Amino acid sequence: MADIKSLEHPTLKVPYEILNKKFRSAQKTLDREVSHVQQAAIEIEKSISGESVKSNDITKLLGGMVEKLQVLKRKAEESITEELQATNVCKRRLEHLKEHATLTSSGVVSQGALNQWRRKRLDRMVVEYFLRNGYYNAAITLAERSNIKDLTNIDIFLTSREVEKSLASHETSKCLSWCHDNRSKLRKLRSNMEFNLRIQEFVELIRSDRRIDAIKHARKHFPTFEDEHLNTIKKAMALLAFPVSTEIPSYKMLFDEGRWDTLIEEFRQENYRLFQLASQSVFTVALQAGLSALKTPYPF
Numbered sequence: 069m070a071d072i073k074s075l076e077h078p079t080l081k082v083p084y085e086i087l088n089k090k091f092r093s094a095q096k097t098l099d100r101e102v103s104h105v106q107q108a109a110i111e112i113e114k115s116i117s118g119e120s121v122k123s124n125d126i127t128k129l130l131g132g133m134v135e136k137l138q139v140l141k142r143k144a145e146e147s148i149t150e151e152l153q154a155t156n157v158c159k160r161r162l163e164h165l166k167e168h169a170t171l172t173s174s175g176v177v178s179q180g181a182l183n184q185w186r187r188k189r190l191d192r193m194v195v196e197y198f199l200r201n202g203y204y205n206a207a208i209t210l211a212e213r214s215n216i217k218d219l220t221n222i223d224i225f226l227t228s229r230e231v232e233k234s235l236a237s238h239e240t241s242k243c244l245s246w247c248h249d250n251r252s253k254l255r256k257l258r259s260n261m262e263f264n265l266r267i268q269e270f271v272e273l274i275r276s277d278r279r280i281d282a283i284k285h286a287r288k289h290f291p292t293f294e295d296e297h298l299n300t301i302k303k304a305m306a307l308l309a310f311p312v313s314t315e316i317p318s319y320k321m322l323f324d325e326g327r328w329d330t331l332i333e334e335f336r337q338e339n340y341r342l343f344q345l346a347s348q349s350v351f352t353v354a355l356q357a358g359l360s361a362l363k364t365p366y367p368f
Contacts, residue, residue, distance in 0.1 A: 078221070
């Protein structure tokens with residue numbers, strides 16, 4: 069049971085984090101729609117309390133109220149559906165882990181059933197290993213053949229793949245959208261992802277010789293990060309005075325194309341932290357532990 073507790077933490081933590089995110093998102097959405105309904109109700113009350121009330125105006129206001137209520141109902145139904153889907157994933161994973169507890173706690177252990185469960189867990193580990201190393205098609209194929217898609221985090225890695233692709237193409241929009249969607253959690257983690265993206269956008273504007281646009285960009289985005297990153301901002305702003313071909317090491321580094329690869333790796337690690345995934349796959353950890361336990365004269 070000890071190995072289950074140590075290795076299966078992400079199995080339950082990831083869907084819980086997704087459910088928590090969906091709940092918070094739904095709460096914000098519904099609060100916004102409720103405020104729209106309340107505003108419509110206030111407008112109706114003001115219109116009714118007026119001296120000259122026209123039936124056409126009331127009809128129009130009531131129509132607007134009905135429309136806002138319909139939007140509220142639709143958003144509520146969508147939110148409930150998404151939360152139920154996330155809850156069902158949590159439930160299926162709990163049942164999967166409880167199956168192991170049931171098999172091992174009973175007086176008579178069915179070795180065949182236990183081996184089947186262990187095989188399924190190994191397949192899950194391999195799927196995660198494939199996903200972390202970019203073998204997405206192999207991971208999806210294995211998950212479908214083993215019927216374990218609900219027990220894996222494929223959706224998270226597919227989303228991250230799209231962001232990584234955009235960064236590899238020197239685009240920041242998808243990663244910034246990801247930062248926006250997870251802003252509150254990233255703030256708690258004290259992530260620098262968004263700041264580094266804004267710096268890179270600034271650098272690319274200078275690289276394209278659009279220095280006026282770079283200044284506008286800095287005025288718009290950098291003040292948000294002044295308290296924590298003032299020195300870095302000063303250093304970046306100094307790029308305005310240097311050509312792209314500068315040989316001064318500290319500024320040449322900012323113009324280095326390899327910074328995009330650094331952003332990709334930073335995003336990958338931040339995504340792991342966001343869902344409380346370890347930097348290494350469970351498969352790698354289990355393999356290293358197994359090799360270390362072998363009684364051989366060779367170190368691993």
